[in-house]
Amino acid sequence: MSLQTHRAASGFLLPSIHSLPPFFTLQPNPSTQAIQTQHWTRLILSYARHRRLFFLRVEDCEVAGSEWDEIFRNDRINRRLHPSHLLSLMESMVSQNMAVYEPPKQARAVILHWRLPEEWAEVLHEWVTSTGQLNTIMTFFEITSPPVESPLSGVPITVLRRALTVLGKTGRGQVIDGMEGGGVRFFPGTGKS
Amino acid sequence: MQRRGPGLAAFERQTQSLASYAQLSSSITKSQVAHLHSQLSHFRTQLSHFAVTHRQQILKDPAFRHQFQRMCADIGVDPLAGPRRGGWWSEVLGVVGDWQYELGVQIVDICVSTRERNGGMVEMGELVRLLTKLRGGGEDVTEEDVVRSIKTLKPLGAGYEVVQVGGTKMVRSVVKELDVDGAVVLGLAQETDIGGRVTEDLLVKRRGWEYARARAALENLLLRDGLCWVDEQDEDDRSFWLPSALTWEE
Numbered sequence: 501m502s503l504q505t506h507r508a509a510s511g512f513l514l515p516s517i518h519s520l521p522p523f524f525t526l527q528p529n530p531s532t533q534a535i536q537t538q539h540w541t542r543l544i545l546s547y548a549r550h551r552r553l554f555f556l557r558v559e560d561c562e563v564a565g566s567e568w569d570e571i572f573r574n575d576r577i578n579r580r581l582h583p584s585h586l587l588s589l590m591e592s593m594v595s596q597n598m599a600v601y602e603p604p605k606q607a608r609a610v611i612l613h614w615r616l617p618e619e620w621a622e623v624l625h626e627w628v629t630s631t632g633q634l635n636t637i638m639t640f641f642e643i644t645s646p647p648v649e650s651p652l653s654g655v656p657i658t659v660l661r662r663a664l665t666v667l668g669k670t671g672r673g674q675v676i677d678g679m680e681g682g683g684v685r686f687f688p689g690t691g692k693s
Numbered sequence: 694m695q696r697r698g699p700g701l702a703a704f705e706r707q708t709q710s711l712a713s714y715a716q717l718s719s720s721i722t723k724s725q726v727a728h729l730h731s732q733l734s735h736f737r738t739q740l741s742h743f744a745v746t747h748r749q750q751i752l753k754d755p756a757f758r759h760q761f762q763r764m765c766a767d768i769g770v771d772p773l774a775g776p777r778r779g780g781w782w783s784e785v786l787g788v789v790g791d792w793q794y795e796l797g798v799q800i801v802d803i804c805v806s807t808r809e810r811n812g813g814m815v816e817m818g819e820l821v822r823l824l825t826k827l828r829g830g831g832e833d834v835t836e837e838d839v840v841r842s843i844k845t846l847k848p849l850g851a852g853y854e855v856v857q858v859g860g861t862k863m864v865r866s867v868v869k870e871l872d873v874d875g876a877v878v879l880g881l882a883q884e885t886d887i888g889g890r891v892t893e894d895l896l897v898k899r900r901g902w903e904y905a906r907a908r909a910a911l912e913n914l915l916l917r918d919g920l921c922w923v924d925e926q927d928e929d930d931r932s933f934w935l936p937s938a939l940t941w942e943e
Contacts, residue, residue: 501890521926521932532922
């Protein structure tokens, strides 16, 4: 029997392992489970990157109709990911800093880091520079919801703050206290100290 | 000189004759040997010329390579043996030795990277397919080439071995003995209509086992050996999938 990749409606290419029925069962053998978790993690993060999804909740696999149906369900083989399995995957991603529980102190919802804060920092600084907004004061809202869609559109504030922390370290961004909703001023620089 | 009696003279004559005969026989041997030397020298030149002229073909064409290696075997030359440093054998036949070695490295590469999903057992046909793909699909790699290369890996002590499971050749890359029942399950998994998915029922029906034996064999493959994945959403029965019996599109 041959396992194939599959192009989903959104254009995402599902890997062959997604067509393997036991992929949707949490494997009892620890080594096999480790491999399985690795595959699921890679799949979740690359799907999130493809669709620009930042939030993942246990509910996303409990009922059909979520943004994640394409990966948490495979109707061709009649399999779906169980919530308990997703909880365990989320835990694994958090422990590897690929996700963060948001809001904190619970374990049913995360923000996904399909980009490292360092990568977001570069993307952000590049965008600010190329749109001629260096040295001006910007609100967080102007960054995450600009009139013209940008690489940072829709980015959650927590992710933005992390990127700003990175820029702050190299003097390329300074958060301004007291501004409602948050504000920042960007400065030129390459980030190499 | 006064003629001596029959005893001593005869003895002397005999000794002289023997010496003459000895000289004659060693000169025959010498000339034969010299002839052999010159023949070998001529042959050596020819073989060297042949290998160099046909180097590309040896590397690219499996049928040609096979013939060349057969010829070497016929004259008692092992292209893989012999001193690697210096010497004309390694120069001439290093062509083939290197090729074999490079293939061995690629086999290890593929076995290691697929070990995760198949537990260290890969079907020969699948390995050949992946090798061909890895090498850019240009040249043909045959099963025979793989078997030969795996022999060169033996000194690595990593357990690379060609094993027969059911009716299929598999390449094992872990030093793990597959127990007899496990081998039967793997063999069943490879049957065309089974397609890698085995259940207790199938083992009972197709191999005449008791349920307890089937359950034990599958549990061992799953938990002890890490050679299969379990599917608990299967409509009929808890099923066990053996990745080594499947082909994967990358």
